[in-house]
Amino acid sequence: MKHTRIKELLNSTEIGKQVTVKGWVKTFRNNQFLALNDGSTLGNIQAVVDFNHTDAAILKRLTTGAAVAVTGQLVESMGKGQRVEIKAEQVEILGDSDPERYPLQPKKHSLEFLREIAHLRFRTTTFNAIFKVRHALAFAVHRFFNEREFVYLHTPIITGSDAEGAGEMFRVTTLDLDNVPRNPDGTVNFKEDFFGRSTNLTVSGQLEGELGAMALGNIYTFGPTFRAENSNTTRHLAEFWMIEPEMAFYDLEDNMDLAEELLKYVIKYALDHCADEIEFLRNRLLDEEKGKPQQQRSELDLVEKLRFVLDNEFERITYTEAIEILRRSKPNQKKQFKYIIDQWGADLQSEHERYLVEKHFKKPVILTDYPAEIKSFYMKLNQPDAEGRLTVKAMDILFPGIGEMVGGSQREEDYHKLVKRMDELGIPKAEMDWFLDTRRFGTAPHSGFGVGFERLVLFVTGMTNIRDVIPFPRTPNSAEF
Numbered sequence: 001m002k003h004t005r006i007k008e009l010l011n012s013t014e015i016g017k018q019v020t021v022k023g024w025v026k027t028f029r030n031n032q033f034l035a036l037n038d039g040s041t042l043g044n045i046q047a048v049v050d051f052n053h054t055d056a057a058i059l060k061r062l063t064t065g066a067a068v069a070v071t072g073q074l075v076e077s078m079g080k081g082q083r084v085e086i087k088a089e090q091v092e093i094l095g096d097s098d099p100e101r102y103p104l105q106p107k108k109h110s111l112e113f114l115r116e117i118a119h120l121r122f123r124t125t126t127f128n129a130i131f132k133v134r135h136a137l138a139f140a141v142h143r144f145f146n147e148r149e150f151v152y153l154h155t156p157i158i159t160g161s162d163a164e165g166a167g168e169m170f171r172v173t174t175l176d177l178d179n180v181p182r183n184p185d186g187t188v189n190f191k192e193d194f195f196g197r198s199t200n201l202t203v204s205g206q207l208e209g210e211l212g213a214m215a216l217g218n219i220y221t222f223g224p225t226f227r228a229e230n231s232n233t234t235r236h237l238a239e240f241w242m243i244e245p246e247m248a249f250y251d252l253e254d255n256m257d258l259a260e261e262l263l264k265y266v267i268k269y270a271l272d273h274c275a276d277e278i279e280f281l282r283n284r285l286l287d288e289e290k291g292k293p294q295q296q297r298s299e300l301d302l303v304e305k306l307r308f309v310l311d312n313e314f315e316r317i318t319y320t321e322a323i324e325i326l327r328r329s330k331p332n333q334k335k336q337f338k339y340i341i342d343q344w345g346a347d348l349q350s351e352h353e354r355y356l357v358e359k360h361f362k363k364p365v366i367l368t369d370y371p372a373e374i375k376s377f378y379m380k381l382n383q384p385d386a387e388g389r390l391t392v393k394a395m396d397i398l399f400p401g402i403g404e405m406v407g408g409s410q411r412e413e414d415y416h417k418l419v420k421r422m423d424e425l426g427i428p429k430a431e432m433d434w435f436l437d438t439r440r441f442g443t444a445p446h447s448g449f450g451v452g453f454e455r456l457v458l459f460v461t462g463m464t465n466i467r468d469v470i471p472f473p474r475t476p477n478s479a480e481f
Contacts, residue, residue, distance in 0.1 A: 003069065007041035012074060012084065019086065020071040021045060022094065024123065027106050028062040034088070036070065042125055042276055046079065047072065047086040058091055064106055065097030065123070111468055118472055119481050126284060129277035130469055133270055134457045138222075140269035141243055141453075144262055145220045150245060153212045153219040155205030160197055161431065168228035169200035170238075201226035205244050206448060207378075207435055210411060213246035213446055214438045220245035222453070230476050234465040237454060239474035246448035252380075252393040252410040255447035256366050259397055259406050260314050262451070267306055270460050278303065278460075285462045298401070299358075302462040305400055312363035314397065319370045320344065320385070325360055326352050344389065347374050350403035357398045365398045377421045379409040395449070402459050408449020415439035 003020045023038035023045075031051040035044040047070045051059055062068065069092040077085040099105075103117050104124065114121040121127045145152065158172050174194040175181065181189040190198045205221035212219040221244045229236060245258065271278060282302040289297045300308060317325075326332055326341040326348075339349045348367075356365050369382060372390040379392035397406035412418045418439055422429055429436065457469040467473035472481045 005040040006036065006038045006043070006045045009045055009074060009084065009086075010041060010043055015074060015076055015084070017074045018071070019074050020069060021047070021086065022067070022069045025062055025064055025066045025068060025097070027064060031059055034062060034068075034070070034091075036068065037123075037128075039122075039128065042128055042280055045084070045086060046077065046082055047088045047091075049088045049091060054088075054091060058093060061093045061096055062091070063097050063099040063102070065099075065102040065104060066093060067095035067097075068093055111465065115467055115473070122471075125280065127468075129274075129280045130457070130461050130463065131471065132277045133274045133281075133461050134469060136270045136274050137266050137457060137460060138453070140266040141222060141262075143269070144265045145245065148218070150218045150220050151212065151216045153205075153209060153216075153221050154223065155202070155208040155212075155221045157202055157224065158195075158199050159202045159208075160195075160199050161207060161435075168230075169203060170226050170228045172199045172201060203227055204242065204450065206246065206450065209244055209246040209448060210435070210446065211438060213248045213448070214442070214444065217249075218245070218247045232476055234467075235455075237466055237470060237473055237475060240466075240470065241453035243451040243453055243456075244448060246446065248444055248446045250410070250447040251445055252368065252395060252447060255408055255410060255449060256314075256316065256368075256395050256397075259395075259408060259449050259451075260364075260366070263397070263405065263456075264310055266456070267309055267460060271303075271306055271310075278306070281462050300400070305462070306460065308400060309364055314364040314366050315361045316366045316368065318368050319348075319391065322348070322352075322356060322365075322367055325356065329355060329360070331355060345371050345373070353396075353398040353403040354400070357403075358400050364400070366395055367398065368393070368395045370394045370396075375409070377425050377427055378411050378418065380412045381417060381421070399459055402455060405455060405459065406449050406451050408447065410445065410447040413439060413443045413445050415443065 003022045006021055006023060009019060009021065021036060021038065023036040026035040026037050026044050028034050032049055034047040034049055036047060037044045049059070070086055070088050071090040072086045072088040074084055075087050077083060079085070104120055109124070114124065114127070122131065142152070175188070175192065181192045183189045190196070203225055205223060205225070209219055209221050221242070223241065224239055225242045226239050228238065247254070247258070250258070285302050298305070323341060323344050323346065331337050332341050337351055339346070339351065341352065357363070369391040372381060372392045375392045375394050379394050382391045382393060384390055393410035395408050396404050399405040412421065415436065419429060419436070422432070454466050454469050458466055461469060463469055467475065
């Protein structure tokens with residue numbers, strides 16, 4: 001008999017139907033009550049085993065984590081908290097689980113412990129919920145862009161360029177590290193390497209995305225990116241996923257409109273399609289916060305925080321306006337900020353971004369027109385302000401509890417201005433000649449932005465460590481599984 005997914009059975013009204021389920025044992029109580037889960041839902045289905053007529057050897061093997069097939073009749077449940085259960089007629093062990101060695105016994109485990117067994121943590125209710133939400137958000141991203149007729153462009157993972165000047169990159173090589181070929185001056189002879197030049201894992205698909213946008217109009221990339229930063233924090237990964245649309249003929253205003261629309265769309269999709277998972281994560285977060293002092297607890301629960309984004313128009317202010325608000329703020333004047341804001345040109349930290357969102361405006365904020373010296377070379381320059389300060393048409397979207405969720409800009413389409421900026425920052429033009437061709441031949445205004453996907457999942461699930469929202473986190477000294 002074909003097996004039926006547990007989610008389908010829990011919603012079934014076909015009482016008396018003969019069914020087969022296959023799943024993993026969550027608990028087995030009193031040699032009678034078998035709780036099974038097959039990953040299709042957070043909920044378990046109970047199978048009632050007739051222990052008087054079941055082989056004792058089978059009963060002994062019904063341990064937590066074992067994979068089993070149960071055939072029987074779907075009946076109304078007499079127990080609380082469940083509508084239906086299975087009156088088991090046949091129980092088959094598909095895969096044993098040694099109870100002495102299986103690490104996921106039916107008790108509460110810390111997230112730190114679960115990270116050590118990331119290959120098994122999918123089996124917990126918490127990670128079932130997290131990765132269902134992650135899936136829904138990824139699907140919603142593709143659906144959003146598909147509905148707007150964007151082209152999904154696969155940009156290279158191996159690249160010879162650094163889009164962001166983003167710091168250390170992971171080098172890709174097939175050279176024998178015990179016998180590295182050298183040039184006469186002692187430098188590495190990359191001409192003997194696989195690609196005949198120095199290559200790295202990409203930090204962004206943006207530059208290649210711009211090439212696509214300047215022919216196809218609107219494109220997006222959604223793929224893995226890599227940063228070799230030695231950052232052991234709850235917000236950094238060495239391997240993470242980025243959503244990066246690029247749009248021809250978009251100015252900064254159009255860019256902001258699209259980014260706000262995208263974020264609201266995917267969050268609403270998750271709320272609509274992962275209601276059970278988000279409610280579970282909401283209750284988990286509420287339980288976690290009970291142990292914190294009152295002043296450290298969130299003002300909003302998880303669902304309220306998501307609604308906070310959906311129900312508010314994002315506030316749009318310039319960097320200059322934000323600096324003035326922060327400079328005059330009580331935390332700044334009382335020196336409660338770790339990084340005091342005392343002058344224009346400061347690079348805003350997470351504490352400043354969260355203050356603007358959570359305390360001052362009480363809504364998501366889009367900051368625009370940042371100082372040119374703290375932003376990337378490809379961002380379009382504004383005219384100097386009244387004080388002669390140079391800013392760029394950049395925008396960051398700030399969320400409660402997270403800080404920066406999106407970073408983007410209008411790109412500099414003027415060839416001469418872009419070359420001048422590259423010269424100022426020491427970016428080699430010869431290596432970027434392919435990129436400059438987009439400014440030589442049919443240049444046009446265009447814009448784009450990037451969303452760190454794990455940061456988005458972090459926000460929607462309410463988790464506090466980014467290592468808990470990606471299946472197998474890659475961090476300094478950690479490349480397990």
